Amino acid sequence: MGPVSYDALLWLSFGGPEGPEDVRPFLENVTRGRGVPPERLDEVEQHYLHFGGVSPINRLNREAIAAVEPLVDLPVYFGNRNWHPMVEDTLAEMKAAGVRRALVFPTSAYGGYSACRQYDEDILRARAAVPGAPELVKLRQFFDHPLFIESFAESVRVAGEAFEDYRLVFTAHSVPVSADKAAGPPAEGGHRYSRQVAEASRLVASALSIAEYDVVWQSRSGPPQIPWLEPDIVDHVEALHAKGVANVVVCPIGFVSDHLEVVWDLDTEARDRAAELGMGFARAATPNGDPRFAQLVAELVAEMTSGAPARKLSSFTAAGCTVNGEPCAPLCCEPAKRPAR
Known part of the structure; x- marks a missing residue:
């Protein structure tokens, strides 16, 4: 147009x-x-x-x-x-x-x-x-606009200043696996949502020259019998601790503002679990x-x-x-x- x-x-x-x-x-x-x-x-x-x-x-x-x-x-x-x-x-x-x-x-x-x-x-x-x-x-x-990526890259850099070394974890709102499969035209194979989240995460990590990072999910709300995108952020914090990771920086790549699902799921639940495990935890700001x-x-x-x-x-x-x-x-x-x- x-x-x-x-x-x-x-x-x-x-x-x-x-x-x-x-x-x-x-x-x-x-x-x-x-x-x-x-x-x-x-x-x-x-x-x-x-x-x-x-x-x-x-x-x-x-x-x-x-x-x-x-x-x-x-x-x-x-x-x-x-x-x-x-x-x-x-x-x-x-x-x-x-x-x-x-x-x-x-x-x-x-x-x-x-x-x-x-x-x-x-x-x-x-x-x-x-x-x-x-x-x-x-x-x-x-999701791939340069200013969107620049904003998140800067907020990750600032959050990461708290640690000498950390694991970068990107997180977005989970959805049912079936919904994600339908999230793009059938000719493109679907999965537009999770593929876009993964691409935005890659772009931010690349801007920071970070080669290894994780993409996980949060805020699941559906019936337990329906498969949703995993792993959950809290479960992933526990898994990182089991691998000996000392510090984690979480980037809420799926959100444009610090609304309740960010301040509860990340700043409360995930942060509290990291503290219980003795891990350092920092959360990057959203772009809003x-x-x-x-x-x-x-x-x-x-x-x-x-x-x-x-x-x-x-x-x-x-x-x-x-x-x-x-x-x-x-x-x-x-x-x-x-x-x-």
């Missing part, structure tokens, strides 16, 4: 509770239709209540929007999938303001169902709920507060508004760009099939 005039940018994110009374209804929104047992919701609810029932994600998004808005010369609207401000309400606000065509920045760098196609579904749902809604064009995936992240978003916008060239460090397809929520390829990034009962 060549240069086109746009009236606004919609910042589309996951959402998070901003008080204890929000936690349970938020989690029910997140897990609706997924067959997650109530006891798992009880467990995750306690993670949020540990931090006063407030996820950092909405605050971090608002801070990022404030940094991006001066760079894109467009009004930036904020909408969420699972909690207020809900994207349907934001789209109604945009329509009332006279927005006719807007770009959409989803706060995920990767392919896969939750990371990409579900944002297409958010767009379809919101437009269906708002008659006469603006046209929405979703920006592409950015880095000025390079705002510049990255501005460059993605410029690709669509002025035909600026796409800056990429891999040969992977620059996938994910969609119009009005239509999937970028048939059968790509479909949700995992639930097992028959």
Whole structure:
């Protein structure tokens, strides 16, 4: 798609509770239709209540929007999938303001169902709920953008200054193995999500001249009988200890901000387990507060508004760009099939 005039940018994110009374209804929104047992919701609810029932994600998004808005010369609207401000309400606000065509920045760098196609579904749902809604064009995936890689490389370098020697471990949100297999066009063999995570990890490690590192997973939430991507970060910390590794630096390559799954799974569970084992532990920061992240978003916008060239460090397809929520390829990034009962 060549240069086109746009009236606004919609910042589309996951959402998070901003008080204890929000936690349970938020989690029910997140897990609706997924067959997650109530006891798992009880467990995750306690993670949020540990931090006063407030996820950092909405605050971090608002801070990022404030940094991006001066760079894109467009009004930036904020909408969420699972909690207020809900994207349907934001789209109604945009329509009332006279927005006719807007770009959409989803706060995920990767392919896969939750990371990409579900944002297409958010767009379809919101437009269906708002008659006469603006046209929405979703920006592409950015896991291999030079500024994304530079930001993570710098944060790993800073975290690693705590140790003379350490093992670098990249981590991203786990997904069902079946969902990962469906995370790319069948002609490409699927597995787009895990392959992109692996490629982003390779690029960061290469920028630091680190030859050996690990890619692991976190935040599993599904039924135990369904295989998910492994190993889990806490299990991996234990395995590294058994091999005699003294220090570990964890890089949350799958996340753009320090929201609750980062501060609980890594800064709490993984860090506490490392301390119990007598291991040094440091966690690299995510890009959200880095000025390079705002510049990255501005460059993605410029690709669509002025035909600026796409800056990429891999040969992977620059996938994910969609119009009005239509999937970028048939059968790509479909949700995992639930097992028959």
